[in-house]
Amino acid sequence: MKLIELYGVTKIYDETIVPVKAVDNVDLQIDKGEFTAIVGPSGSGKTTLLNLIGGLDQPTSGKIVVDGTDISTYKEDELINFRLHHIGFVFQAYNLIPVFTAKENVEFIMLLQNISKSEREKRAIDFLDAVGLKDRINNFPTELSGGQQQRVAVARALASTPSFVLADEPTANLDSVSAESLLDLMEKLNKEHKMTFIFSTHDEKVIRRAHRVIQLRDGKIEKDVLMN
């Protein structure tokens, strides 16, 4: 079942000065339940492609359909709402809200979705339990290790019950043990809950575990390989 469809998507930056074609006429389909890595050297267009799929940016031309909805024509407010209800984000630098505890960080996304306080609290504890941090729910980000913070970020991404999770270099700031542990968790969530994960990464550890690897170069798909 198609979850994400890109048709002739192009993104050009600084169109009026020195145009840079970050993504060049990309056609791509990603099914529900995939565990896919987008790889490529710096400047290949990985981040731009992820931004386009995640509704953080709009294509210059082409069409992006997510969950059956064409988001390429959405206005800013519609995109914010779309991201809130359909996409879970995990960022390279964890990016938790520093003044919130782990539980509050997970709860906050549900507050934005107008979920009741009791439901928010219950789900936040459940998700933190699922990522192995039940005993750290009242810790602030500065009191957690990098690996633990990234687990909180995964719990936050899942708490909004998204259609898929976009992870931008999620292991880049982690030591190898924490990175493997995080990937174990994501793999488990993918297998057990059919949660779709799309990574942008340079990390061999992520590429090794991915079920599908899409290689970009100069904004085009160079290779699209299904792994065993």
Place this chain on the structure above:
Amino acid sequence: MLFILAWRNIWRNKKRSLIVIAAITAGLSCGLFASAVMYGMYDSLINTTIDRELGHIQIHSPKFEDEKIITDTIPDFQSVVSNIKNISEVSGISSRVIIEAMCSSPTSSRGVKITGIIPDEEKKVTSIHNQIIEGNYFESDIPSQIVIGKKLADNLDVKLKSKIVLSFQDFDGNIVYAAFRVTGIFKTESSIYDQSVVFINQRELFELLNQSAFSHEIVLRLKSFQQVDSVFAKLSKSYPVLSVKDWKLLSPEIKIYYDILDIQLYFFMGIILFALLFGITNTMLMSVIERIREIGILIALGMKRSRIFVMITLETIALSLVGGIAGLIFGAIIIAIVSSTGINLSAFTEGLSQFSISTVLYPVLPLTFYPILTLMIILSAIIAAIYPAIKAIRLKPATAIRTY
């Protein structure tokens, strides 16, 4: 949760927040104290004028007010006085005879207003008897006593026991001359009053004029300042043919000063808040610039821009209110301390006496000032938040989340 976020955010950079909070606290407490001093001055002006001369309410014949002619007396004044004595709110009532006269000493002459009184009744209404600096206030039984102001005594070059002559018209227009002996000299907060008013026993005036008792002015003192409006309304209704006036009508210039004072002081505090507003805006702008990535993440996660705007505004209000409330409390404490001791302005006696202001000033601020000022602080915070909040909501999440 948005409140918690806003509150915790302002304490992320404690030093910076405390500096702006200290600036707000200092600005507001100083502003409050200055306002209280000004209020105290006007309170002093009103109270001294009421205590010295006006009383709370006065009753005249309508014609007397216009031309001050001796024959324009209050009809059947004794029944008016006895009726008013029965009003429970009235603590004192004095019936006065008022005559414009010329006052002469061997060396000089001055125009004065003779106030013919019954001393024991006048004592219950005004405070001149407490402001005698030489002699006494009609305490002996000797005839032809006159109590005059210090300034008039200086102008006429007379002292205690000196003889002075009053000349004035009687009911038929004939000039009456009468000699009096100075038995008391008073000094009030107003030099103008001190040089223009003299007191004599009204019984002696009746004899000089060959008239039975009459009255030009009935002055009332009430138990409380707050009772003025209700008693004034009652008397106006009871005596429609007489001119009944409260202190505000008797001295409209003071009433206008008092009304304008409120506006002046809110404007004054508004200027202080306006100056502080730039400091608050600067602090919040720095806070937003430091959090570009974080705010970008919030937008990326799905936080609506309107909520980002509210979050920044709440942070600004919280920051301003902490400083604002501290300023109000600190200001109120300073006012309370200083008002218990008073500010001694005796070094400026000469200047203050021109304005009828007491030389010891007690700063005071109406309680209504505090909630209105709190609202002004919130309003200033909202204005201060606009620019940083607009800066925040204009961030593009795709670039903001990659800002380090």
